[in-house]
Amino acid sequence: MGEIWGYYTRVWIPDPDDVWRSAELTKDYQEGDKSLQLRLEDETIQEYPIDVQNNQLPFLRNPDILVGENDLTALSYLHEPAVLHNLKVRFLESNHIYTYCGIVLVAINPYDQLPIYGQDVIYAYSGQNMGDMDPHIFAVAEEAYKQMASVPPVPDPLTSFPTAACAEDFFYTSQGGNTVIEGVDDGEDFEKTRQAFTLVGVRESHQISIFKIIASILHLGNVEIQAERDGDSCRVSPEDEHLSDFCRLLGVEHSQMEHWLCHRKLVTTSETYVKTMSLQQVVNARDALAKHIYAQLFHWIVEHVNKALHTSLKQHSFIGVLDIYGFETFEVNSFEQFCINYANEKLQQQFNSHVFKLEQEEYMKEQIPWTLIDFYDNQPCIDLIEAKLGILDLLDEECKVPKGTDQNWTQKLYDRHSGSQHFQKPRMSNKAFIVIHFADKVEYLSDGFLEKNRDTVYEEQINILKASKFPLVADLFHDGKDSAPATTTSSRINIRSSRPAMKVSNKEHKKTVGYQFRSSLHLLMETLNATTPHYVRCIKPNDEKLPFHFNPKRAVQQLRACGVLETIRISAAGYPSRWSYHDFFNRYRVLVKKRDLTNADKKAMCRSVLESLIKDPDKFQFGRTKIFFRAGQVAYLEKLRADKFRAATIMIQKTVRGWLQKVKYRRLKGASLTLQRYCRGYLARRLAERLRRSRAAVVLQKQYRMQRARRAYQRVRRAAGIIQAFARGMFVRRIYHQVLREHKATVIQKHVRGWMTRRRFQRLRGAAIVIQCGFRRLKAKQELKALKIEARSAEHLKRLNVGMENKIVQLQRKIDDQNKELKTLSEQLSAITSTHDMEVEKLKKELACYQQNQGEDSGPQLQEEVESLRTELQRAHSERKVLEDTHTREKDELRKRVADLEQENALLKDEKEQLNNQILCQSKDEFAQKSVKENLVMKKELEEERSRHQNLVKEYSRLEQRYDNLRDEMTILKQTPGHRRNPSNQSSLESDSNYPSISTSEVGDTEDTLQQVEEIGLEKAAMDMTVFLKLQKRVRELEQERKKLQVQLEKKEQQDGKRVLAEQPSNDSDLDQDADLAYNSLKRQELESENKKLKNELNELRKAVADQASEHSPAAAGTPDSYSLLLNQLRLANEELEVRKEEVLILRTQIVSADQRRLAGKGSEPNINARTSWPNSEKHVDQEDAIEAYHGVCQTNSKTEDWGYLNEDGELGLAYQGLKQVARLLEAQLQTQSREHEEEVDNLKTQLEALKEEMDRQQQTFCQTLLLSPEAQVEFGVQQEMSRLTNENLDLKELVEKLEKNERKLKKQLKICMKKVQDLEAAQALAQSERKRHELNRQVTVQRKEKDFQGMLEYHKEDEALLIRNLVTELKPQALAGAVPCLPAYILYMCIRHADYVNDDLKVHSLLTSTINGIKKVLKKHNEDFEMTSFWLSNTCRLLHCLKQYSGDEGFMTQNTAKQNEHCLKNFDLTEYRQVLSDLSIQIYQQLIKIAEGLLQPMIVSAMLENESIQGLSGVKPTGYRKRTSSMPEGDNSYCLEAIIRQMNSFHTVMCDQGLDPEIILQVFRQLFYMINAVTLNNLLLRKDVCSWSTGMQLRYNISQLEEWLRGRNLHQSGAVETMEPLIQAAQLLQLKKKSPEDAEAICSLCTALSTQQIVKILNLYTPLNEFEERVTVAFIRTIQAQLQDRNDPQQLLLDFKHMFPVLFPFNPSSLTMDSIHIPACLNLEFLNEV
Secondary structure: OOOOOOOOOEEEEEEOOOEEEEEEEOOOOOOOOOEEEEEEOOOOEEEEEOEOOOOEOOEEOOOHHHOOOOEHHHOOOOOHHHHHHHHHHHHHOOOOOEEEEOOEEEEEOOOOOOOOOOHHHHHHHOOOOHHHOOOOHHHHHHHHHHHHHHOOOEEEEEEOOOOOOOOOOOOOOOOOOOOOOOOOOHHHHHHHHHHHHHHOOOOHHHHHHHHHHHHHHHHHHOOOEEEOOOOOOEEEOOOOHHHHHHHHHHOOOHHHHHHHHHEEEEEOOOOEEEEEOOHHHHHHHHHHHHHHHHHHHHHHHHHHHHHHHOOOOOOOOOOOOEOOOOOOOOOOEOHHHHHHHHHHHHHHHHHHHHHHHHHHHHHHHHOOOOOOOOOOOOHHHHHHHHOOOOHHHHHHHHHHOOOOOHHHHHHHHHHHHOOOOOEEOOOOOOOEEEEEOOOOEEEEEOOOHHHHHHOOOOHHHHHHHHOOOOHHHHHHOOHHHHHOOOOOOOOOOOOOOOOOOOOOOOOOOOOOHHHHHHHHHHHHHHHHHOEEEEEEEEEOOOOOOOOOOOOHHHHHHHHHHHOHHHHHHHHHHOOOEEEEHHHHHHHHHHHOOHHHHHOOOHHHHHHHHHHHHOOOHHHEEEOOOEEEEOOOHHHHHHHHHHHHHHHHHHHHHHHHHHHHHHHHHHHHHHHHHHHHHHHHHHHHHHHHHHHHHHHHHHHHHHHHHHHHHHHHHHHHHHHHHHHHHHHHHHHHHHHHHHHHHHHHHHHHHHHHHHHHHHHHHHHHHHHHHHHHHHHHHHHHHHHHHHHHHHHOOHHHHHHHHHHHHOHHHHHHHHHHHHHHHHHHHHHHHHHHHHHHHHHHHHHHHHHHHHHHHHHHHHHHHHHHHHHHHHHHHHHHHHHHHHHHHHHHHHHHHHHHHHHHHHHHHHHHHHHHHHHHHHHHHOOHHHHHHHHHHHHHHHHHHHHHHHHHHHHHHHHHHHHHHHHHHHHHHHHHHHHOOOOOOOOOOOOHHHHOOOOOOOOOOOOHHHHHHHHHHHHHOHHHHHHOHHHHHHHHHHHHHHHHHHHHHHHHHHHHHHHHHHHHHHOOOOOOOHHHHHHHHHHHHHHHHHHHHHHHHHHHHHHHHHHHHHHHHHHOOOOOOOHHHHHHHHHHHHHHHHHHHHHHHHHHHHHHHHHHHHHHHHHHOOOOOHHHHOOOOOOOOOOOOOHHHHHHHHHHHHHHHOOOOOHHHHOHHHHHHHHHHHHHHHHHHHHHHHHHHHHHHHHHHHHHHHHHHHHHHHHHHHHHHHHHHHHOOHHHHHHHHHHHHHHHHHHHHHHHHHHHHHHHHHHHHHHHHHHHHHHHHHHHHHHHHHHHHHHHHHHHHHHHHHHOOOOOOOOOEEOOHHHHHHHHHHHHHOOOHHHHOOOOOOHHHHHHHHHHHHHHHOOOHHHHHHHHHHHHHHHHHHHHHOOOOHHHHHHHHHHHHHHHHHHHHOOOOHHHOOOOOHHHHHOOOOOOOOHHHHHHHHHHHHHHHHHHHHHHHHHHHHHHHHHHHHOOOOOOOOOOOOEOHHHHOOOOOOOOOOOOHHHHHHHHHHHHHHHHHOOOOHHHHHHHHHHHHHHHHHHHHHHHHOOOOOOOHHHHHHHHHHHHHHHHHHHHOOOHHHOHHHHOHHHHHHHHHHHOOOOOHHHHHHHHHHOOOOOHHHHHHHHHHOOOOOOOOOOOOHHHHHHHHHHOOOOOOOOOOOOOOOOOOOOOOOOOOOOOOHHHOOOOHHHOOOOOEEO
16 A cells, blocks of 8 residues: 555546546555545645544545547556546547547537548458557447457447437427538538438338428428417417428328317217317327328338348348437426436446456456456346336326326326335425436426327327328328338348347236337347447537547546446446556566566466565466456556566666766866965956056046036937927917818808708708608509509590590690790899809909908918918829839830840840750750750659540449459359359449439430440549530530529519509400410410520530531621621610600500590580490401501591591491500500510610629639739749630530541441451462462472471461460469470560461451450459469560550661561551550559558568567556457467568569560559558558657668668669658658757658658657656647748548559560570470461
8 A cells, every 4th residue: 555655646636627637646655544635636635534433534636548449448557537537538639539449439419520540541441450549439330340240240330329310490399499510501401411322222102202291291390380379289380381381391281181180080989079178188199290200201211222222132140229318307297208218217227247258368368266246236226117017117007097197107107116216206296206317317297298298199180181182291101101110121030139029017008108219229128138239329428529538527428428437337346457468567577576587487477476466366366378468457557567667777877976076076176276376476467457447447537437428418408408499389280270271161161051951952952852852752653553444435435536636736835835934934043143253253252352451461371271272282293293203204114124134034035046946056965964854854744644545444444354253243144044143343323224214414415425424334434534524514504504594584583573562453345354474474485485595506506506606607797797687676666665655655645635625625525524325335346447447537536526427337446445445555556666665675684684794703803813922923924824725625525526427427337348358358369278278288298398487376266266375374383394485475476476467357356356365354353362463464565565565666676686677577567455465564563562461461560560570679558448449350460561571572582583574564663662651651541559759760671671672682773762752751650859949840851751640649649658758748739830830731540551652664675586496395386377
């Protein structure tokens, strides 16, 4: 006890704010002390009392070396403050949200978006053991997948994540307060949801129906229910818009749903009657209906997903995800919290038993004594809830009682369970009860328990939904669906529970919510007991959702409730710390005595050390492979180790410091004696000199002080006089300026007040005019309306002609009146003008008098003021002149500068020409240097192009492989009847025929582009940037067209709506109404047809423009003509509109005149208003007849006023009808013209807005350009020009592609014709060659004369398959061990040469095609054989070199001998086949790299990071439970660096022996070293345990060994070392000092190959292995981030270890001649004849 509780021991004490607080002992603790003397972190001294009776001391704090561990069980002291502190440090300082706690993954919500879920992170965790990497959810998923793939039981990761919903307009989704989450895009998530629905085969129509049902549920929650006065009934307003939306979305009748929401039907044996419901009952029924609809929709989706994922194969295992709410306790807890906490009780019980089981298995596996651990068993609490006559049973029983109430049920609980230890009754309430759960005591309010348990959904409401007009809604509530089980996912998986299920009472249960929940929970527990669960516990760090903010109180509540602390307690009760013997010996060998180190048995040494250090044998146990320690023992050993190191360090420091001080003392003593001698002499001389100088100084000071005092007095006197003079003048001038300002202010006020008065008068006058105009307009509208009504009456016809005959007289009279009024106004104006002149003269006289008076009094002052003003004016003029001169001078300078620049530019051009001439005359070395630079640039461009080409080749090979697989599968399906399973590398979803294909547009170019996408595949099409840009451009155009048409349609609809609203009901005749309706319907039809034709017209216009662009120049020459034509049309429309307006005004004038005459003659002609019936007035007349009659009436009106004469033969009725027809025609024409005019104006406005936007954009670009430097302006201009040229290039590419398409079609037709001709010629040539060959054979036989071998091999056509089989498909590389490298390539070329010699193109084509297909077949068969792949890579490259070397091209023949030139091809150009072979070589190279990486990758992490290349350098830290993962294979699979070197030696030997080009070998090892760098660095960035100083040293040693190997194999020029630069800098970063700003600057300047994110990540992960090391502080990391913030680094944290550099196959001619090659007999090629 004294060794642990000593001075400087750190402990945890309770704190009301931070829960736990760290403190340090300032005095040793002795048994019996009543308090501890502590020093807090803020240096406060505190005395902490101790419970002496129970001897309860505070919790000890772990050493700093253990803080921040990945696994909480790796901590030496396992208790609540240690867990909380470790999570806090990881979360706040390292930003790590995941932490292991035994089998539990603790996830803290960061409330921020983190880049830790990308594809690179998935690849990094794929295939890794759980304990090897930092904690992550991907590690848990990988562990579950491994167990499912390897272990027969069914693994099931159990996770619990929080859920959230957001919508603020609905009651159901707005109860959480804030519905917006920062950084979450709801639109993006919705689009992902739709994509997921489409992926599992949900059709678009079903998706729309699903969203409608969800929306209807939200609207149902917003339905307002109003209680009646009696309180027993309620109602829903018929105008409730939410109920209307609910019925509309579900397709049900509004009236029925409104009625049955507030009523229910009761059926008895004798009758059926309808009963009203109270407000609370209706609300409960409404909520129950909403939940029922949601549940049925959920079941439908699950069933549909299961159908989509269904396969005919038998399912033997699965991975399931269970997402539940955590333990809940609020101020008011109801039935929902009760069910959630009940489920958590059951899951906690299963969790405790599972943890206990795993601990027991570990101890039994290690063969150590096992003592049962007492852990909390919550079975009594579960029995209280679910046993017979438990809470749920009593609740179901009370629900069956006709008049059961919550209060009666609560009383039954009090009576039944008052004696239970987990049940309590509140003191102050009879409506609540308390259940003591494992996490906390929870008080539940019983109100609403019965109704929520019933969750009654009335049959009448379901029947309404069954009658929906939407099929999906009706199917949801079909009777068969209600009885179908919900858990259909595991119907094919047999799961047995590890213990018998709970027996249900024999009483018949209705399916209440509690019963259903209990049954579902039992099924879930059976599934969990039959699986291997993994647990994820989610912790909310704060309730405000602040990013990376940690609230200890909130976190510790959740840790106590979710079982994490229970896991810690179970682990702490046993042996939580575990060490392997090897790791323990390496860590604590310093505690072993020297004489014990001679023992070779490490187990024995570990046993002796522990027995001597820890006296209590119960504190540790020796297992089969590990040593197990009780809690705190590792901390004790660490303390002993640190004390040992500290003592040794002190001894070394003491000795070294003593020696240094002795040397320093001797050196200082000698120097001191010498200095003292010289200093004493110098001091004596300086004293004498000082005394002599002091006397002289006194005399000088006396004289100087006297003179200085006299001068100071005189200077003060003069200054006082000057100050007084200036002060007096200043006061006088101040008074004068004040008087002057007051005078000026008076003048200004006078003019301003006059101006304000005039302005107010003008504003009032304008307002009065506006009001008068509005009133007059209103009166005019009213009169016009009255006139329209009167115009339809017969009385109006009587009075019509009265106004017609006096029209001219009235107009003349009106003109006279206006002339008189004009004359009156002119006279008034002249009078006002004269008055104004008189007032001006009067004011001038007064001003002259005033000036004269003022001149007499203050003439000099005014003159001075005028002079000053003149002076200021002159100064202003001079300044303006100076500015103008400056502007002129600067302008001249700029012009001169421009001229100088132009001149300088000309000189530079001349100089450039001179330099070009000089360069041409310079030596070859300088030219070579420049060529090298240009070659580097060209090489870089070529490298990029090569990379793109090789990616395309890789994609082509993948598609070709997929085609071969599909072809093989089709062959198997054709041969074998019945159902066959898809290949394993092909998704079962690919064969789903329900997926929509890629839609095509109406334009031909887009169809062609999309057809290309469908032909070559989406992935390859995505790599073609041209296709992508064309699609993107076409989509933009279609979107613009759609928007334009939509705007036009909306305008038409608005116009129709306004027209309908403007038309008020009138007393028109049936004929008028029919005409209006016909007119409106006609206009609608015209609009609809116009909208339908817009797309076709637009497409035809675009085609015409495209054809015109293809036929003529790119410049749009026709644009001005079309624009002028449009303006002419607009002008003509305006003119016609003006004409129609004049005609309408004439008619209006006639109507107004007639009305005036009617009012004027009302008294004199009383009989005019009498209604008179005329014959033929109601008869329907033709339109032309009516117009003609109208003109006749007008003429007659001027002759007579006799009404009877006017009405002869119904002339007056015809005139009335004609007037109506004319007015209607004019109105229709006016509307048509105005509508056309508005459309043209809108089109012009649209064009104008587009031009304005373009002009604004160009102006903004121009302004931005002006702000840039001249160099930047040039660069910006180049970028703009490049973008413009890119767009033009795309357009030209489209035209080129059209022409190429036509060309391809013509070529195909030409090929068909040529093929027929070639077949005929080939048949004739073959027959002729056969005749020649027989003749030649006969000559040889007769003459028996042998010729020299010409390097050609002849074979018969039927032997081609045998040649390919013996030379390609069945050839083993070992068979040619002693032969010439690349012998198959030489043999194939000699066969090709003979076919060329005899001019047999079919034979050449057949041989090359068969060879390429044979090589592909071999590589497909041996896709994991490095030797075979390397063999065919070397042969393919050699065959490619031979085709180049002997092609006859002078560029490839520079190194040929004369004999080799004779072996060149004579007849055929095989350039296309060279390209095919080049692509095949790229594919083989990529397969070779893939095989090599597959062999090296499992070794890299172990060899580079984990293996101790330098023995004893790396320290070992304790590990947690995750290092004991069940998926980790047994045995030692570690690799050392020598294993990697041996493997690379093997690669190098194979490639060299098979004659692979040295340049390709260099590229292979460059790629492999990049992969080593990427895998190692990625693992380093994801593992906290390897980010230490010792790992950096190991890495640097390993990298140096690899560099030495490269130099030993002469591979150092491959660039492999450069690819390792990020890893080298990471190793240096681990070893650099990390404290001061200078260290930060050094790190930033050194780590240039690492991104900012990678540097910060390594610093966050840096872990000291000893207490003498220090962690990297947060302030230092912030300094690094501040210095690196200007870097433009990529956001990706991990390197792409699958990245492949583009390969280059340089031309490498052979020195061998074809006639010198010998064919071994082992190849079985006897059928080849040497020519």
